[in-house]
Amino acid sequence: MEALQYPIGRFEAAPFYTPAMLQEYIYDIRDLPTLVELAIQQLDEYQLQTPYRPGGWTVAQVVHHLADSHINAITRxxxxxxxxKPVIKPYDEAAWALLEDVNNTPVNVSITLLHALHTRWANLLEKLTPEQWERVFIHPEHGTHFNLKTQTATYSWHGKHHLAHIQGLKERMNW
Known part of the structure; x- marks a missing residue:
């Protein structure tokens, strides 16, 4: 079950981040919408409503979750x-995945949102100064300060993590 839930492993923050690592994370963020779009473009409604693992979200919920989560990420x-050092507002992502907009909105709407959002996000990240990369926000659930390097690494992983959910399901189901 761990392999289905964390197909690329759990996120682990690096002890330090080089400029090359940060650039790679920015590429990951910029490219994610296209990769997700390609992963789902041939799926029918039945397939979009299939959970990627037992007890997991459907493919459609994963796509909508990416939009919700990444809106929060760029806001943070x-x-x-x-x-x-702002204290950010956490949200209940599992509850968000059950809201009616997830059930009644075609996935292409969230794909379009991801394209626009990730373009703006990557464009901003590419212009950060070394001092800006060190800026932090505080996550009240963890009581932890997160700098923007770690946040960018986290969301690079997050996109790949959910893309792997979709790709893994397609592979297991021979879609």
């Missing part, structure tokens, strides 16, 4: 860039 980035 901008808060960290414009405020001194």
């Amino acid at each position: 980035l901008k808060l960290a860039l414009t405020e001194d």
